[in-house]
Amino acid sequence: MSCQHTEILDLFRERFPLFENIGGYFGEELQWEKIPWHFAFLLSAAANKTPGACCFVMDKSPGTTAIAAVIHALITLRKDLPNLLKNFAESTLSPGQRVRVKPNNFVYEFAGIWNEFPHLFRLRRLDDPSQSTSYPLSKIVCLEPTKQKIKKGTQTSDLGTCVTNELDTLLGFQTCGNNSIFCNLVLLSMAQARFATLLKSITLSPEGTTSSKPLSEYFSWGGIGPEGDLIRKDQNLASGEPVIAVSRLLESLEFTPSIPQKTVFVDGASGLARNPLAFDYITECHRVVIVASFDETEALEELRKRDTPTWYMSPESILIGESATGYRNRSSLIGVTTLSAYTRQRFKMDVIICHDTNLEDAEEFLDSVSRKIKATEDAQEIAKHLLQLYGIFLELSECCFGVDEKLALDLFEVEENIRQFEKWIDPAIFGELKSAIDKLKSIIDCGEFGQEKVKQFLEFADNNCANWAVVAKSARTAEILEKHLNNRHINLPVFTHSNIPSGSALTGIILPSWPNSRKFSQLKSKSVTTNVRVLAYPFETKWISSHKNRENARESLNGCDTDKLSQILGIGRHLLESLFPPASPSTPLSPPPIFDIDGPIKRPDTRRPNPATEGEESRQARFVQFSGNCYALLTEWAELPNLNPLIYETNLSNVKLEFVTVSKLSSGDFVLFRDSGDKEIVRILAEENFGEEQYEQTRMIAEKWKESQFRIDTNPEVIRQRLAKFGLKRTVQTITGWLSNPYRIGPGDFHDIELIAKAAGDHELLSIKNEIEEAITCIRGAHISAGGKLTQLLLGELGERIIQVDEQPTQIELDFGAAWVVHIEKIDTKSRNYPANLVNQLLWDDTNDF
Numbered sequence: 001m002s003c004q005h006t007e008i009l010d011l012f013r014e015r016f017p018l019f020e021n022i023g024g025y026f027g028e029e030l031q032w033e034k035i036p037w038h039f040a041f042l043l044s045a046a047a048n049k050t051p052g053a054c055c056f057v058m059d060k061s062p063g064t065t066a067i068a069a070v071i072h073a074l075i076t077l078r079k080d081l082p083n084l085l086k087n088f089a090e091s092t093l094s095p096g097q098r099v100r101v102k103p104n105n106f107v108y109e110f111a112g113i114w115n116e117f118p119h120l121f122r123l124r125r126l127d128d129p130s131q132s133t134s135y136p137l138s139k140i141v142c143l144e145p146t147k148q149k150i151k152k153g154t155q156t157s158d159l160g161t162c163v164t165n166e167l168d169t170l171l172g173f174q175t176c177g178n179n180s181i182f183c184n185l186v187l188l189s190m191a192q193a194r195f196a197t198l199l200k201s202i203t204l205s206p207e208g209t210t211s212s213k214p215l216s217e218y219f220s221w222g223g224i225g226p227e228g229d230l231i232r233k234d235q236n237l238a239s240g241e242p243v244i245a246v247s248r249l250l251e252s253l254e255f256t257p258s259i260p261q262k263t264v265f266v267d268g269a270s271g272l273a274r275n276p277l278a279f280d281y282i283t284e285c286h287r288v289v290i291v292a293s294f295d296e297t298e299a300l301e302e303l304r305k306r307d308t309p310t311w312y313m314s315p316e317s318i319l320i321g322e323s324a325t326g327y328r329n330r331s332s333l334i335g336v337t338t339l340s341a342y343t344r345q346r347f348k349m350d351v352i353i354c355h356d357t358n359l360e361d362a363e364e365f366l367d368s369v370s371r372k373i374k375a376t377e378d379a380q381e382i383a384k385h386l387l388q389l390y391g392i393f394l395e396l397s398e399c400c401f402g403v404d405e406k407l408a409l410d411l412f413e414v415e416e417n418i419r420q421f422e423k424w425i426d427p428a429i430f431g432e433l434k435s436a437i438d439k440l441k442s443i444i445d446c447g448e449f450g451q452e453k454v455k456q457f458l459e460f461a462d463n464n465c466a467n468w469a470v471v472a473k474s475a476r477t478a479e480i481l482e483k484h485l486n487n488r489h490i491n492l493p494v495f496t497h498s499n500i501p502s503g504s505a506l507t508g509i510i511l512p513s514w515p516n517s518r519k520f521s522q523l524k525s526k527s528v529t530t531n532v533r534v535l536a537y538p539f540e541t542k543w544i545s546s547h548k549n550r551e552n553a554r555e556s557l558n559g560c561d562t563d564k565l566s567q568i569l570g571i572g573r574h575l576l577e578s579l580f581p582p583a584s585p586s587t588p589l590s591p592p593p594i595f596d597i598d599g600p601i602k603r604p605d606t607r608r609p610n611p612a613t614e615g616e617e618s619r620q621a622r623f624v625q626f627s628g629n630c631y632a633l634l635t636e637w638a639e640l641p642n643l644n645p646l647i648y649e650t651n652l653s654n655v656k657l658e659f660v661t662v663s664k665l666s667s668g669d670f671v672l673f674r675d676s677g678d679k680e681i682v683r684i685l686a687e688e689n690f691g692e693e694q695y696e697q698t699r700m701i702a703e704k705w706k707e708s709q710f711r712i713d714t715n716p717e718v719i720r721q722r723l724a725k726f727g728l729k730r731t732v733q734t735i736t737g738w739l740s741n742p743y744r745i746g747p748g749d750f751h752d753i754e755l756i757a758k759a760a761g762d763h764e765l766l767s768i769k770n771e772i773e774e775a776i777t778c779i780r781g782a783h784i785s786a787g788g789k790l791t792q793l794l795l796g797e798l799g800e801r802i803i804q805v806d807e808q809p810t811q812i813e814l815d816f817g818a819a820w821v822v823h824i825e826k827i828d829t830k831s832r833n834y835p836a837n838l839v840n841q842l843l844w845d846d847t848n849d850f
Contacts, residue, residue: 111123
């Protein structure tokens with residue numbers, strides 16, 4: 001350990017003696033461990049009394065921010081206890097107020113401090129107010145204001161012995177477990193359900209002792225109301241504030257100027273980027289400490305624009321004070337960050353150059369087009385098609401063993417779209433595009449490509465490949481690679497970047513092609529291995545070099561210089577310099593032309609597919625963008641389970657999921673999708689309980705009332721006028737829903753069925769009216785039951801995993817198969833016609849950002 005590191009640790013020991021005394025269990029069935037010293041950097045920033053924000057970027061665990069907030073609150077609580085007790089005695093209690101007496105919890109009426117004997121206070125019995133008893137003022141800590149009337153105290157001679165609780169033992173003071181004496185010290189931007197689950201997973205205790213109670217059983221915390229009011233979780237308390245107040249919404253942290261300055265911890269930077277006005281207001285009034293991940297690129301860029309000091313914490317800063325790798329567990333809420341730092345410190349990427357003449361020729365054609373289109377008026381439209389071709393090309397560069405038939409169909413569709421645009425394209429550019437397409441078609445048709453990458457796989461398999469894995473760009477390429485590796489008896493598991501097990505520790509990873517900058521950064525941040533081997537063609541090495549240069553430039557641009565960091569942390573500049581690794585050399589390379597599309601030509605959002613073409617079956621749908629590389633096209637009628645109650649609420653005993661349409665969703669909501677297919681989840685569960693064949697037959701009967709409307713006309717207005725003549729008055733919107741909404745089982749009023757049948761002259765419908773009503777009732781009941789079952793499935797599956805659910809897509813396994821929890825970033829305000837085969841399902845983009 002360097003001399004500077006020793007001095008920093010000595011400073012931390014002086015500032016935070018609690019670190020030397022306590023530790024805990026940070027997860028289920030783990031060993032007791034001390035709090036890592038890198039948390040002291042966060043606490044030093046939190047102790048700075050100057051309003052403003054700073055950001056720490058690290059491989060944080062789901063509990064990093066919450067643990068930092070709790071420790072800061074405990075340290076502050078220990079220091080402020082004398083003032084809290086004085087304020088409680090003088091301001092909180094008032095004569096006539098009901099109080100609960102610790103530890104027996106008997107309820108009395110507080111009669112105030114005795115004027116003649118100010119060292120005493122008196123309590124009255126609720127059942128006989130004439131009876132009162134006096135007690136020493138030192139015992140006032142045993143009193144807790146309450147709204148309860150029971151259990152009524154009858155003993156007036158002895159309050160009982162004050163019992164020391166876990167918090168008293170932890171901090172070395174005496175509160176008798178009285179949470180009424182506390183005031184709010186910390187605000188935390190995080191989902192309350194996640195925080196509640198974390199508190200159940202953390203047990204703190206002084207070194208050398210054991211405690212069986214997690215923080216959730218004695219730590220005082222609460223929420224924040226829409227007007228910034230503090231909400232206690234213990235509703236029986238009549239006074240006192242939650243030590244930590246938690247809310248996921250930045251807007252709720254926008255306190256009025258009358259509220260004193262607080263310390264605010266923010267879990268992740270993405271919410272700040274979505275609501276910069278709320279962020280600006282909060283940083284003007286409070287001390288804000290943001291704990292972000294390396295992969296939050298866009299949000300970190302937004303912070304940079306706001307001149308927010310951002311420290312990309314080096315492995316040296318994370319590992320300060322650590323002695324050995326075996327001391328931490330990867331499953332620990334605090335160990336994962338430390339072990340990730342060890343991984344980053346030793347991270348090594350080997351690039352193995354491979355060659356393929358056909359693929360390199362195809363890349364030259366695409367490269368040439370991207371250079372030429374910058375000066376054209378239709379650059380934006382051509383760039384969209386060019387990026388689709390790059391997506392196909394990159395799949396070929398990865399699937400060195402061969403591709404599936406669908407890729408040829410994808411290429412055919414792109415070719416047709418380009419042909420429709422041919423007369424607007426410069427002939428020279430169109431010729432280059434045609435040459436690129438022809439080259440890609442020849443590669444797919446011959447099936448002979450990527451032999452040098454195949455050779456590398458075979459050579460690697462001949463050597464010891466134990467505990468290595470292959471990571472592919474997409475689920476489709478992963479499936480193809482896995483099939484061919486198995487056929488060749490190469491025993492290598494294949495993952496995608498989104499489903500590689502984050503808790504694993506691999507010897508190494510093989511990347512069959514360069515994934516793109518974003519995915520590589522995410523892979524690195526998971527810290528599952530120190531060794532990555534990239535099989536790369538020469539054109540891929542250009543992208544790798546550009547990634548390295550941009551990563552170095554970004555850290556230099558977003559980084560926090562030592563002078564600024566010294567002010568924030570209150571640590572000498574000369575001590576901090578040892579925590580900054582030497583700057584990586586940057587090679588002055590011109591980026592490949594595909595990157596230049598981000599410059600003079602704005603890169604189109606490749607997640608947004610093309611609208612349906614003329615004659616193609618289509619549906620009106622709204623584009624919904626999720627965090628991560630996924631999106632959906634939702635029709636007006638599609639209903640999705642809104643998971644907000646499971647993600648954000650703490651009391652899950654009576655939680656009910658609501659199935660909502662896109663018009664009722666907004667940014668920040670969490671929803672659930674099946675892993676594949678567009679059949680709604682509730683229908684899957686209903687079929688399972690009902691029997692698929694019987695369900696289909698019953699539903700077919702239930703929907704016969706819809707068929708009669710088409711006998712009248714296909715125009716909703718004409719149908720409305722016809723129905724009105726028979727006494728059925730409904731709006732055009734209602735009738736449109738009857739005709740178009742596939743999720744609509746029956747009308748709101750069964751009497752409508754009879755009137756529809758009469759208006760349509762449908763005698764068969766009239767004859768089976770009772771049978772249809774019974775079928776509708778049966779299907780509706782099955783759906784209600786299925787909704788309840790889905791809630792229970794999610795409660796059982798998510799459970800303690802709620803702390804792992806963040807803004808990135810999270811896959812879970814349910815009875816009907818895999819499903820994805822996704823977080824909404826934005827929703828288009830208007831609908832467009834999209835291909836019918838793409839609507840109402842989760843779609844993935846694997847071509848964005850090369």
